[in-house]
Amino acid sequence: MTTGMAIDIRDLSLTFETADGPVYALSKANLAVKPGEFVSFIGPSGCGKTTLLRVIADLEKPTSGSITVNGVTPEAARLGRQYGYVFQAPALYPWRNAEANVMLPLEVFGYTRDERQERAKRYLAMVNLSGFEKKYPWQLSGGMQQRVSIARALSFEPALLLMDEPFGALDEIVRDRLNEQLLQLWAETRKTVIFVTHSIPEAVFLSTRIVVMSPRPGRIIDIIDCDLGEKRTLDIRETPEFLKIAHRVREGLRAGHSYDD
Amino acid sequence: MTERIGTASRVILRGGEGAFVPVVTLTALILVVWYLACPPMNAVLPQLANVQGLGERYLVAWGLERPVLPAPHQVIVELYNSTLGTRLFRQTAEGMVLNPRNLLFHAWVTLSATLVGFAIGALLGIGLAIAIVHSRVLQKSLMPWIIASQTIPILAIAPIIIVALGSIGLTGLIPKSIISAYLSFFPITIGMVKGFSSADSMQLDLMRTYNASRSVTFTKLRWPAALPFLFASLKVSISISLVGAIVGELPTGAQAGLGARLLSGSYYGQTVQIWSALFMAAILAALLLALVSLAERLTLKAMGARR
Numbered sequence: 069m070t071t072g073m074a075i076d077i078r079d080l081s082l083t084f085e086t087a088d089g090p091v092y093a094l095s096k097a098n099l100a101v102k103p104g105e106f107v108s109f110i111g112p113s114g115c116g117k118t119t120l121l122r123v124i125a126d127l128e129k130p131t132s133g134s135i136t137v138n139g140v141t142p143e144a145a146r147l148g149r150q151y152g153y154v155f156q157a158p159a160l161y162p163w164r165n166a167e168a169n170v171m172l173p174l175e176v177f178g179y180t181r182d183e184r185q186e187r188a189k190r191y192l193a194m195v196n197l198s199g200f201e202k203k204y205p206w207q208l209s210g211g212m213q214q215r216v217s218i219a220r221a222l223s224f225e226p227a228l229l230l231m232d233e234p235f236g237a238l239d240e241i242v243r244d245r246l247n248e249q250l251l252q253l254w255a256e257t258r259k260t261v262i263f264v265t266h267s268i269p270e271a272v273f274l275s276t277r278i279v280v281m282s283p284r285p286g287r288i289i290d291i292i293d294c295d296l297g298e299k300r301t302l303d304i305r306e307t308p309e310f311l312k313i314a315h316r317v318r319e320g321l322r323a324g325h326s327y328d329d
Numbered sequence: 330m331t332e333r334i335g336t337a338s339r340v341i342l343r344g345g346e347g348a349f350v351p352v353v354t355l356t357a358l359i360l361v362v363w364y365l366a367c368p369p370m371n372a373v374l375p376q377l378a379n380v381q382g383l384g385e386r387y388l389v390a391w392g393l394e395r396p397v398l399p400a401p402h403q404v405i406v407e408l409y410n411s412t413l414g415t416r417l418f419r420q421t422a423e424g425m426v427l428n429p430r431n432l433l434f435h436a437w438v439t440l441s442a443t444l445v446g447f448a449i450g451a452l453l454g455i456g457l458a459i460a461i462v463h464s465r466v467l468q469k470s471l472m473p474w475i476i477a478s479q480t481i482p483i484l485a486i487a488p489i490i491i492v493a494l495g496s497i498g499l500t501g502l503i504p505k506s507i508i509s510a511y512l513s514f515f516p517i518t519i520g521m522v523k524g525f526s527s528a529d530s531m532q533l534d535l536m537r538t539y540n541a542s543r544s545v546t547f548t549k550l551r552w553p554a555a556l557p558f559l560f561a562s563l564k565v566s567i568s569i570s571l572v573g574a575i576v577g578e579l580p581t582g583a584q585a586g587l588g589a590r591l592l593s594g595s596y597y598g599q600t601v602q603i604w605s606a607l608f609m610a611a612i613l614a615a616l617l618l619a620l621v622s623l624a625e626r627l628t629l630k631a632m633g634a635r636r
């Protein structure tokens with residue numbers, strides 16, 4: 069089939085048939101993501117970012133066009149448990165404490181008890197939640213809940229990580245720290261990451277490529293290369309290269325918005 | 330574990346403290362109305378025909394041998410006499426057995442049928458709900474029957490069940506339990522269908538991304554999500570189970586059970602006996618409900634529920 073791409077999307081369209089007419093959530097999207105890339109989707113609310121992620125995850129079927137994930141159909145990839153998905157909301161199970169929530173996929177996949185505990189501890193520590201293992205979701209802040217859900221997606225170390233605005237609910241400082249940790253994790257493991265965000269600095273800091281989208285119908289209007297070198301730190305955000313890319317993303321977003329008027 | 334139980338009992342006590350004053354006030358009010366109602370309710374009896382003074386009428390009405398409406402203390406005394414005041418065991422040729430003169434014997438007969446009926450009803454109710462949420466066809470075909478089953482008056486169908494089962498040699502506990510189960514499965518089915526469908530779409534999508542099987546999705550998501558609904562349904566159906574067991578004792582002319590006591594009491598005009606059997610049924614219902622509530626508190630607490 070396709071040539072070693074992690075994700076290969078061709079002329080992908082998705083129309084929701086709703087009671088008050090069709091909603092064109094995605095229109096003729098084209099995108100190829102190489103293994104190990106970190107690709108961010110950015111665009112105004114309702115432009116189809118979540119929809120595109122859900123198509124990749126086989127939670128939504130496209131109306132037309134083709135898509136492969138790791139060379140196979142999204143369904144085969146899902147059946148092979150090849151990706152971890154971080155939803156826009158934490159989606160924790162309220163009757164499980166933080167640790168048990170992280171262990172959920174591990175239980176489903178049949179990991180041993182010891183391994184489940186070891187991984188839950190390790191990944192909760194990675195998202196700075198050591199000491200909160202026994203807390204139930206209602207005892208955690210929104211940001212902490214979202215970090216539990218990230219630990220849950222990381223816990224079984226999938227090759228592909230799909231993240232839908234994972235840091236949207238966090239304050240700047242925590243967000244910065246998690247950005248650095250995510251970058252470090254990515255550099256170490258070289259997973260393919262698809263990352264949805266509303267923040268230009270976040271997208272530029274994290275990504276190897278930025279996909280700018282615009283709404284009604286949802287389409288890809290610009291794909292920006294963005295390699296700021298292996299060893300970036302948050303300081304890079306003051307450099308001219310960084311600002312130049314950020315500027316281009318902002319221009320793309322503006323152009324997308326102007327279609328609305 | 331002990332710590333958990335400690336907290337649970339504290340929660341219950343706290344709930345009890347808050348409820349104490351209103352419960353006592355309401356009970357006192359009911360007692361006052363009851364005592365006041367005795368003379369007019371018993372006015373038809375010859376003993377009251379020639380009593381003129383108001384105070385005297387009350388005294389006579391509260392101490393009648395076979396009143397239409399007994400006074401509360403008469404019921405309490407009868408309750409005491411027929412339970413603690415009577416030997417619980419009796420020596421027979423087969424050894425020690427429960428004494429049928431003791432009301433607790435009858436309470437136990439009814440309680441055992443209730444518990445068996447409740448267990449069958451709960452299992453049946455949950456089983457039907459599982460079938461219904463997992464299959465559209467079953468939902469379409471089963472649901473009308475389930476609803477129709479509850480539109481038939483139980484008093485009409487109970488004798489049929491008793492006679493039919495009696496003809497194949499089943500008597501005593503089993504037919505009563507089946508009537509009890511027939512009534513009590515319904516709230517559980519309805520509650521659990523809702524409970525099993527209560528997981529939100531994101532929680533279900535998560536299981537989909539794990540390619541989790543139906544059974545895993547059921548045990549790890551649908552079942553725990555449904556537990557609050559389960560307890561709400563169990564609370565309704567435990568009292569219905571008791572009613573079912575008592576109704577099952579009425580048509581047979583059974584010798585044992587609270588239903589039998591009600592029937593023989595009305596046969597011989599023993600209103601005090603009827604009332605004490607009613608009280609015993611109410612006490613049983615309250616105890617059973619308290620047990621279900623306790624199980625609910627402990628379970629939801631273990632599931633990390635708030636407070």
Ligand SMILES: Nc1ncnc2c1ncn2[C@@H]1O[C@H](COP(=O)(O)OP(=O)(O)OP(=O)(O)O)[C@@H](O)[C@H]1O
Nearest residue numbers: 084086091093112113114115116117118119120286
């Ligand atoms: N299940 C659905 N049925 C009908 N319409 C839908 C459905 N899901 C999404 N849409 C529509 O598709 C469009 C794209 O939605 P999507 O959730 O992908 O946007 P988004 O880019 O993720 O927005 P946000 O940044 O606010 O999360 C919207 O107009 C939305 O109303």
Ligand SMILES: [Mg+2]
Nearest residue numbers: 117118156232
């Ligand atoms: Mg979205």
